[in-house]
Amino acid sequence: MNQILIIEDEAGVSAFIAKGLQRQGYTTTIAEDGQQALLLVQNSEFDLILLDLGLPLVDGWTVLKELRRQGQILPIIIVTARKDDHERANAFKNGADDYITKPFRFSELLERIQIHLSRD
Structure with missing residues (x-):
């Protein structure tokens, strides 16, 4: 079963994504800020990350750069309102594997997740 980390500070968005992914058989963990996300990645195994850019404490850009600096090679899909x-x-220059803008269709997000997880 694939483990997906959802890094999103808007509770409604993270709950929507988590419920949809759980219905598809994925296990999800939610981090509400970048600092929590970095700790979770150090202490847990994830297969894919969904990362918002506008996060409290440590922003998404810093999370992305830090994960890549640490040598994390798991797929990171940016999910943001920034178009x-x-x-x-x-x-992409900083190591993202994909980029999807809000609002999005869940089916599109799911397709992109499946594509990245099938590359393993």
């Missing part, structure tokens, strides 16, 4: 092409390009 700017520069932001998207910067995410």
